Amino acid sequence: MDELIEDRDLLPATRRALSHRVAVAQSEGRAPSVVAAVARGSGIVWEGARTSVAGPGPDGNVQYRVGSISKTFTAVLVMRLRDEGLLDLSDPLEKHLPGTGVGEVTVAQLLCHTGGLAAETPGAWWERTPGSTRPELADVLGEDPFRHAPGRRYHYSNPGYTLLGSLVEALRGKPWAQVLRAEVLEPLGLDRTGEVPRAPHADGWAVHPWADVMMPEPLEDLGLMAAAGQLWSTTRDLARFAGFLLRGDERVLSAATVREMRAAASPPEPGVAEAGYGLGLQLAVHGGRRLAGHTGSLPGFVAALWISEADDVAAVVLANCTSGLPVATVAADLLAIVAEAEPRFPEPWRPLREADxxxxxxxxxxxxxxxxxxxxxxxxxxxxxxxxxxxxxxxxxxxxxxxxxxxxxxxxxxxxxxxxxxxxxxxxxxxxxxxxxTREPYDAGAPVPGGVDPGGWRGIG
Structure with missing residues (x-):
């Protein structure tokens, strides 16, 4: 029996289009370096990079800080707790993490940013100040932690994911980073992902908005905020993680659970989250294509990971600049280039072994x-x-x-x-x-609500 086999190698024209898009992004975004990867099926099909400064690489093995993509990793840990029966998504936080002052918020609301909590912490810019300045959750939440009534609307909250990290620590009895490594990073083979940078890694830069000059950004340990944005990773690790978010891995989460994470759990917020937000995953529509993934930023770095279930394609883009490069758009564009130029082969049709x-x-x-x-x-x-x-x-x-x-x-x-x-x-x-x-429109022999007119069907005259 002949079998159609899909070739994972991309055509030269597709590869050039991908390289061109990254080159334009690095030039117009004025980024010291950009590194990107596209995955399809079970592996990476393209990698590309552009740089204008001295430093390692860049390539798929060089670490960049990924910011809020860390939230998706934290959500995976929470869903593991749910699947083990240690919590229910409808549980109020107080049941497992008492004394926070926001205990009526549910686990699900924290995961999908509908808990009504403030977007940021009180006080100094938390991403640019040492984590030691927030030794307690009260320092993260402040005296007035709510901006909206819980459950009413989507409102992105970094403190919300700090609470989820603390929830993981409370139920596991171990630090968030240690649990993450043992339960997610090691099983998935993400050995270049972690809470601290390991060489080779990129340096973070601030690029002046009106002049072609730069200065280094500080690399702060986020302390209690780690679960919201601490991680460093590479395009190769994130491409592998994207495959997990599409297909699951029984050592971490089932395919059914990652599918649940990709479904909208919060209502759309015009101009902010047009397609809503899943359980630890941002949702978007780009060129008519439905995407799931996450973006991230911290001083000196921007990052984006998108997956398209319909196309079985994922794209990752990392850069070492504080702002200026629209990584979410670039990653979505890379994904679309492959999906449109070389659409996936459908699964072969096969009959059922046994019909019910x-x-x-x-x-x-x-x-x-x-x-x-x-x-x-x-x-x-x-x-x-x-x-x-x-x-x-x-x-x-x-x-x-x-x-x-x-x-x-x-x-x-x-x-x-x-x-x-x-x-x-x-x-x-x-x-x-x-x-x-019914088998016929308004079948007279079936209990159709409202009954059927005795005259039956008729014409105008």
């Missing part, structure tokens, strides 16, 4: 009133309900032991689909959260 006769019976066209829908049985044994045409509600359903089907996505996520049978055992209709789907 009950599921087969439900396949085919159904109608909600006059809205045409179709039910399909997919290769993984799930049911897919989708509209016939451009508009309507689509969802996937998983079989339950009692013969019902549980919604996994879309409007019907968590809802129950049941096949209602007649006395002879044949299917009369589908019931989905009080929506009735």
């Amino acid at each position: 006769p009950v599921a087969l019976e439900l396949c085919g066209p159904w109608y909600w009133g006059t809205s045409a829908q179709v039910v399909r049985l997919t290769a993984d044994g799930a049911l897919q309900l989708e509209p016939v045409g451009a508009t309507g509600r689509a969802a996937r359903f998983r079989a339950e032991p009692d013969g019902s089907w549980r919604g996994l996505s879309g409007y019907y996520a968590g809802e129950t689909l049941r096949a209602v049978r007649r006395e002879d055992g044949s299917v009369s209709h589908l019931d989905l959260g009080s929506f009735v789907f």
Whole structure:
């Protein structure tokens, strides 16, 4: 049997387009150095760099500070605690970390920035002052920690992730960095990622906004704020981490849990988080393409990591300048170059090994009133309900032991689909959260809410 094998090597024109985009970014962004990588499938397919100053590399092995990408690593630790049954995302913080003064905020709200906490700490610019100036959580939260009522809206909060780091330490009984290394970095092979820089690493620079001159930025230990932005990493490590965020790794988190992290958990915030925010992951739409990942910045460094599940492509961009280079846009552009120039090969179609006769019976066209829908049985044994045409509600359903089907996505996520049978055992209709789907539009033989006009269907005259 012939098998189509996807070649991971990129075409010369694609590689040149990627290199050109990084060169333009470094030049126009006035960055001392930029290093980037694109991954597809299970590995890196392209690496590139541009530099104008003396120093190591840059290449995929040189460390840069990644700022708030650290939050995604912290979220992974929290989701591990959830999957182990040590906490529930709906738990109030007070249950596991008492005495903070903001204990009514839930774990989920902290993960997706809906806890209403302030964006920054009180006092001096925390990213540019020693961590020793914040020895207690009270120094991070201040006397007035809330800006909004918990659960009302998205409001990005660095102190919120400081609380999550402290939560990890409380439940594990070990420092955040130690837990991260043992439970995430080592299992995933991220040996060039850590809380302190290890050679070779880039130096952080501030570039003057109106003159082509620079000065070095201080490299502060963030102390209690480490879980929000402490980490250093490389493009190669982050590309590997991006693959984990797409596919999961049973040694750390399952594919189902990382998929949960990628789903929107907070409402969109116009101009800030247009696509909402997941559980430790920023969400965005770039050129019609849905992305998940995170950006980061600390004095001297900017960073971005984006993944596109639909394209199975990830891009990472790191630079050693405080501002000026739009890393989020550059990373999204690199991802799009590969996805559009060399779209992924679809998985080969394969028939089911064994078809469930009950599921087969439900396949085919159904109608909600006059809205045409179709039910399909997919290769993984799930049911897919989708509209016939451009508009309507689509969802996937998983079989339950009692013969019902549980919604996994879309409007019907968590809802129950049941096949209602007649006395002879044949299917009369589908019931989905009080929506009735029948084999004919407004089937007179089914219990259609509102009844059917006795005159039936008719023309105008």
